[in-house]
Amino acid sequence: MDTAVFENHESEIRGYCRNYPTVFASASGARQVDEQGRSYIDFFAGAGVLNFGHNHPAMKKALIEFLEADGVAHSLDTYTTTKRDFVERFHEVVLAPRGMDHRLQFMGPTGSNAVEAAMKLARAATGRREIVAFSHGFHGMTLGSLAATANDAFRRWAGVPLENILRLPFETAPGGDTALAEYAAALKDPSSGLLPPAAFLVEVVQAEGGVNVASPDWLHQVQDLAREHGALFVIDDIQAGIGRTGSYFSFDGMGLDPDIITLAKGLGGFGTPIAMNLNKPEVDRHWSPGAHTGTFRGQGLSFVAGKVALDFFTDDAFLEGVLEKGEQMRTRLQAIADAHPDRGWVVRGRGMMQALDTGDGALNARLQRECFDRGLLFGPCGSGGRVIKLIPPLIIEPDDLAEGLDILEAAIAAALEEA
Amino acid sequence: MDTAVFENHESEIRGYCRNYPTVFASASGARQVDEQGRSYIDFFAGAGVLNFGHNHPAMKKALIEFLEADGVAHSLDTYTTTKRDFVERFHEVVLAPRGMDHRLQFMGPTGSNAVEAAMKLARAATGRREIVAFSHGFHGMTLGSLAATANDAFRRWAGVPLENILRLPFETAPGGDTALAEYAAALKDPSSGLLPPAAFLVEVVQAEGGVNVASPDWLHQVQDLAREHGALFVIDDIQAGIGRTGSYFSFDGMGLDPDIITLAKGLGGFGTPIAMNLNKPEVDRHWSPGAHTGTFRGQGLSFVAGKVALDFFTDDAFLEGVLEKGEQMRTRLQAIADAHPDRGWVVRGRGMMQALDTGDGALNARLQRECFDRGLLFGPCGSGGRVIKLIPPLIIEPDDLAEGLDILEAAIAAALEEA
Amino acid sequence: MDTAVFENHESEIRGYCRNYPTVFASASGARQVDEQGRSYIDFFAGAGVLNFGHNHPAMKKALIEFLEADGVAHSLDTYTTTKRDFVERFHEVVLAPRGMDHRLQFMGPTGSNAVEAAMKLARAATGRREIVAFSHGFHGMTLGSLAATANDAFRRWAGVPLENILRLPFETAPGGDTALAEYAAALKDPSSGLLPPAAFLVEVVQAEGGVNVASPDWLHQVQDLAREHGALFVIDDIQAGIGRTGSYFSFDGMGLDPDIITLAKGLGGFGTPIAMNLNKPEVDRHWSPGAHTGTFRGQGLSFVAGKVALDFFTDDAFLEGVLEKGEQMRTRLQAIADAHPDRGWVVRGRGMMQALDTGDGALNARLQRECFDRGLLFGPCGSGGRVIKLIPPLIIEPDDLAEGLDILEAAIAAALEEA
C-alpha cells in the first residue's frame, strides 16, 4: 500500500481515507477490493450514492455503448437524445404513476447545488427571505445550503454569518413535539418579531443528522403550516430518496405534496454526478431562463446510467427486497441493542437506512476501525459521530448483508473491550 | 426533432437549448451532430470544459478500460489507485516543473464549489471576513461564490443580500487604473471604514465577464497588496486555465505566486465533473479533516480522463499550437472589426479565448442564431451578451477552425443586415 | 385652537397629536391644560417619563436655581459639580442599600441609546454576536435596539434586515412556558445550528408590548441560562423602573442580579432627557474610554432634577403609596372587566402600571377619543393597540386618580355603544 503520494500532495482536508487506511483498486456490487486484493463489504455505499452497487453490469454496459457511440458527454442544458431518454423515462416511471406534474430542473451536479437552487426559487416565488430549517438537518456545504445545515462542526467553517434561516427543532429533537405549534402561534402574533418564511426545508429521514425519522403526521403539520402562510414546502430527498427507505421517494404513501423535491446522490445510478430538482409548475414558472446556471449540469453518463437505474422501479419486487433486507438489518441491530440493555442504545431507521445510536462517538470511531480490519466499511453520523449508520447498496446479496452484520456484531464486542 | 419531452417536463430555467434549437445525438473532436445528422462546428466547447474536444479517442479508450476493469467510479476522499495516478501525474507534469508545492484539494465537482472552498479557507486562515472581488468577475452560482460574482442578472436571483465581499473595478473597467491605489491608501486610513480583507479573488482573464484581460503588472499590484495586508491572493483559473490561454495556467510566466488556485472545467479532460483547488501548504494546514465535504468529490472517470489530458502538457508542441490557432482567430476577428470601423468593435483575448466586443447584445443574439443556422455554435458573454466569445476546443483541426471563422464572418454580415 | 402650523410644516410622522387634538399650554402634577383652558387628567405621563408629575415644585425650584447660578447645562462626560451630586446621591439611595456596585454609564439621552450601548458592551465582553430578545419586547427605534424590538409595525420601517437577535417567546406568549427549556436543550446540542448568545435582554414588565408581567421564577430561569452559557443577563428597566411598579427597580426583591440595567424615562425626574446604564464592574471594564460617545450625554438639568427625584426613595412612604394606588387602579379595572364577562377582558399589571387587555384595538381607539373628550389622556399599547395601559404619574392625587378612573368607566360604556 503506497499512500505517500496522497500524504505529500493532497490537502489536509481529506477525511474518509484516514478511517479506511488502504488504496482501493476495484469495486463490484456491494464489495470494494484494495490493491492488496482484500475485499470489503460496503455498508456505506459512497455516502448513499451507490444504491445499485458498484459497477452495476447493466449500467456499465450502457455506459460503454454510450462512449463507443460518441454520445454527448457534456451538454450543459442543450437538448441531447440521451437527456431526452432520461427525462422521458423519469416521467414515465416516477412522476406519471404518482400523478405528479413537477418540472425537472438540472443544475451543477451536487446536492448542495440542488438545495441552493431550491432556496433561490422559494425566495423568488414568495418574495421572502427567511427559510425554516431544522436542527440536525444536513443540506450541503456552500454558503446557502450550509446556512440550512445545522451541525456546528460544518457551520463554523463558513467564516461569515450564516443567515436568512430560522431554525426549529426537528420532530425528534428536544422541543420537537411543540415547536411547530409555538411557531404557528408566533406567526399569527404581530409582536412576535417574525415574518412568514419563504419555505420550510425538511428531510423525511435525516441521514447525516443521525438517522432521525419524521412521522407522517409531523410532516403534514409542516406542510400545512407552509400552505397556511404561503410558504413553499420543500423536501430534501437527496440521501433518503431513490429507493433507500423502501419506496422511490422517502415520503411515498404519506399523502404529502411537496412544492420542490431535491434529488442527487443515487439518481445517476452509477456514482457519476447529477443533481435534479422537481418543481411544481406553478412554482417553476418563477424561474427565468439561465437564472441559475452551472457548467456540469448536462451529464450524459449520468443520464445513461440513471435511466437504467429507473428500471428497478417498474414493479414492486425491488422495493419489497429493500424492505425485507431493511427489516433484517433492523432485527440484528435491535438484538445488538438488547444485548447491552444498560447502555441505552437506540435503533432507528427506515428501509435500508438503519442505525444504532450508541451516543458514543469515541466508541463508534473504534468500531469503524475494528470493522475495517475485519473487512467491513461503514460511516458514523450524527453529532460527534454518535450514530452507527448502515446504508449498504440496495442490491446487496443476502449473504453479504448477513456477513456484514456478523462482522459488525463481532467488531462491536471488540470495540467495547478496548475501552 | 422532438423537443416536446423537454417542453412538457423540464424546468423553465433551461437556457442554451433555446439558442440551439435541436437535439444533439453525438459529438467528436470539435463537432457535434444532431439527430437529423447535421454537423455543427463547436466554438463553445461546453462553456470552456472541452479543451480536448468531444470524445477524445485516448480518453475514451482509457475510460472504457476503467469501466471494464470495475474501477472505483465514486470514492469520496478514500484512496484509490486511479486517484493516486492522477495526483502523481498532476504533480509531475504541472507542479514539479514550476517548483510549486501546492496541495491538491478535491471538493464537490463544480467550479462554484471550488470557489466556496477557497473562500472558506481564506477566511479560516486569516480570521477575516471580507473578500475583495472585481467587477465583471464570475465565480459561481451558490451563495458564497455568487456574492463574488458581479453580474446583476445572476445576483438578483439570490433573494438575500450577498455580503462579505468588497467590490473593486477590474483593471479594464472604469476606474480600474486607479482603484487599487485608492484602496491601498484607504486600507492605511483608520477612518476609511474598511478593515483588511481575507483575500483578493481574481481572474487573469475574465471569461464570462466579457473576455477582459488583466496585465501582469496589475496582477502583481493585486498580489503585492494582498501580501502587504496579510490577505491571500487567490486566482480563479476555472475557465482560463488548463491550456486555454496558451499556457497551462493562465498566469504562467508572469512571476505570480498565488496562495490558492481554483480549477475545474477542463481539468477532467472529457467533460465529466471535477473541481480542485491548489493550496499552498502553509495555507492548507488551516483545514481540519472533513471541514468542507461533498458527495461527488472522488470521481474515478474524471481522474482517468484527466490524467490522459495531462499528456498534452509534457512538451511545448500542444501549447504552441494553441498560440498559433489563437493568433489565427485574433487576426480574423481583427479583420472583421476593421471592416466595420464606424462600429467601434474591439477584439480581446489570449490564446484560444478570443472575443469581439460589439457592445450590442441584440446583434449578438441574432448572430448566434445566424451561426446556428449555418452550423456553428458559440455563446455570447459579458453584460447583456455584448461580447462574442470564441473558445473552440484547443484540439480543433485547422480546417474546422477556418471554416468556423468563415461562417462567423458570413453570419455577422447577415445579422447586421437584419437590423 | 390653531394647529395649522403643525399641519403645514411638521412631518406626517407625528402621531399622538392625532389622538389628542388640542394644543397644550401648561401642565402641573397629573394634569395638562390646553390653550382653551381645558384641563386633562394624565394617565399617560409622557409615555412613562413623568413619574413625579409635570413641573414638580421641588424640581422646578432646583432647576431655576441651577439656571440662575449659571450651572453647566451641557458637559459631555467632563466632570461637573452637578453630575457629581447626582452620581453620589444615586449611589447612596439606590446602589449602596442594595449592595450593588454597578458602574454608572451615561450616553446619548434616549432609552434606545442605552440599549444600543448595552448590546455593544455585551458583545464586547463575550466576543459573541447573537442576543436573545423576547416576543412583545420593546427596546427602541435605532437599528440595534430595533432589532431587539418585536413589534412588526416598527420593525418593517428598518428597510434593512434586523439581525443578530434570536427571538424567544416571552413567558406570557404562546410557547413561553417551554421555550427556555427547549432553547437550553438546543444550546447543548452541537447539531442545533445555534451558538451561545452574548446576552439575554428582557423586560420584567413589558410596557409597550402589552403590560405583560414576567414571574420571578421565569426571570431566574433566564438569568440561570445566561450564567450557564457565559452570557450576560440584561434587564431593560426603562419604562418599568424608577418606582413605577412599586419598587425602585421593577425586579427589586426577586433575588435577581443583572449584569447590565438600562434606565432612562423617569430617571431625570422632570421630563428632560437622560439615559444611564448600570454595568457590573467586571463587565464595565471591557469598555475603553470613548468607545460609545454621544453629544448630549452630560445634561445638567437632568442631573439636578433627577437628584431631587431620588428623595422620593429615601423611605418607604412613597412606594407604599404607589402600591396602594396601583391596587386601587387594579380593583377598578377588574370591576370593569367583570362587568363585561362575555368579552374575556383581562387585567394585568404591577404597581401603577395597570392595564385592561380588551383584545380590540379599534375599541380602544374609540375609547381614547371618548376619554379625551371627557378630559382624560391615556395611550393604548400591545399589538394593534389591544391593551388599555394606565400609567398615571406616581404622585397623582387620590381624587384625580378616582376621577380619571370614573371617566374611563364612562368612556368605555360610550365606546362600546358606538360599535
Place this chain on the structure above:
Amino acid sequence: MDTAVFENHESEIRGYCRNYPTVFASASGARQVDEQGRSYIDFFAGAGVLNFGHNHPAMKKALIEFLEADGVAHSLDTYTTTKRDFVERFHEVVLAPRGMDHRLQFMGPTGSNAVEAAMKLARAATGRREIVAFSHGFHGMTLGSLAATANDAFRRWAGVPLENILRLPFETAPGGDTALAEYAAALKDPSSGLLPPAAFLVEVVQAEGGVNVASPDWLHQVQDLAREHGALFVIDDIQAGIGRTGSYFSFDGMGLDPDIITLAKGLGGFGTPIAMNLNKPEVDRHWSPGAHTGTFRGQGLSFVAGKVALDFFTDDAFLEGVLEKGEQMRTRLQAIADAHPDRGWVVRGRGMMQALDTGDGALNARLQRECFDRGLLFGPCGSGGRVIKLIPPLIIEPDDLAEGLDILEAAIAAALEEA
C-alpha cells in the same frame, strides 16, 4: 477637586474628563469655571453644541419664565404652544426666506437618532437598502448611524457587521477626486455588482472626521448622481449647521437642494437636547404616523431656547461676525503653520470651524494638556486625533478669542518642546 465619586462609581468609558482633569462648577459665554474658581476659555463648545455660548442670558431668561409658567417640558409629539412657536419661527426665519418647504420631523434628541430616521425614510421612499456614505464621515453611534460612520475606532465596538452602506472616499481623501465618476460609471454597468443606492449621506464639512471641507462642485456631483439614479441626497448638518460655518446651513449659497437635512447639536440653543430632520414633502409623505417614535422627542426647554437662538439669524450681523472671527482664527492658525514650515501642517476650515492638521495625534494630546494647564479647552479630531479643531462659541468675545489663540500658540511651543 474631588473626583473620587466618578472614579469609584462611573463607567470606565468616560473620556473627556480624562483630558480635562477638574470639576466644572459654572459656565457663561465662552468660559467655564471649575470649583477651584479657575476660568477656562472654551474652544470646544460642548462638541459643537454651544454655538451661542453657555447660559446665554436671553435664553436663560426665557427658560426660567417657561418653568415658572408651568410650561409643558415633555410632550412627545402632542401639540404644545411652545412647540408651535418654535416651528413657526423656524419656518419664518430659516425655511421661508430660502423658499424651502421641507417638513420638520422631531425624533429622539440625538444626532444619531436624526441620522437613523433619515436612513429609514430614504430606504422607505426608494425601496432600496444601500446608502452611500463617505470615508472620514461621522454620523453617530447607534447601529444604523454607526454603519455610516467611517472611523474604525468607533466601528469595531459594534460587535456585529455594519452593513447596507457603500463607502466612497470623501472629496479630500485619497481617490476622492475620481471616486464619484468611477462609481457613476459602475452604476451604469450591469456587471459591476452594484445596485442603485437609497441615498447619498454627506457632510459639507466633516467635523469629527478632521475638518475636511467639500467643494460646492463636488457636492453638486453627489447631488446630481443621486438625482440621476433616483436616490435621495441627504446632508448631515448636525455639527456644521446652525451658523457654524458662517451661514445658517453649511451649504447655503451653493445652490444645493437636499432631500433631507439632519440637525441637532446647536439647534436647541442652550445645550438641552433636540434633533430634527427637514424632509422634502414628497419624501416625507412616505412616513406613516408613529413609524419612528422616541420618548424625548418633544422637549419644551429646547423649543423655548431654540426659538431664541433663531433671533441671531434675522439679519446678517451675527453671521458676518462669525465670518470675521473665523478669518481671525484662520489667520492665526496659518501663521502657526507657517512658523513650522518643515512640519507640513495644514490649516483647514470654514467660518468658525477652523483646524490645524498636524498629522500627529500624540503631539495634539500633549497640546491638549498644555492648553488645559493654561486655561484653554479644545478637542482633537480626525483619525488618531491628528487634527486640532477649534470650534469656540460663535458669540465669543474678540478678547477671549484672541487670548485663546495666544494660549494655543504658547502651548504648541511647549508641546513641541516636550517631544
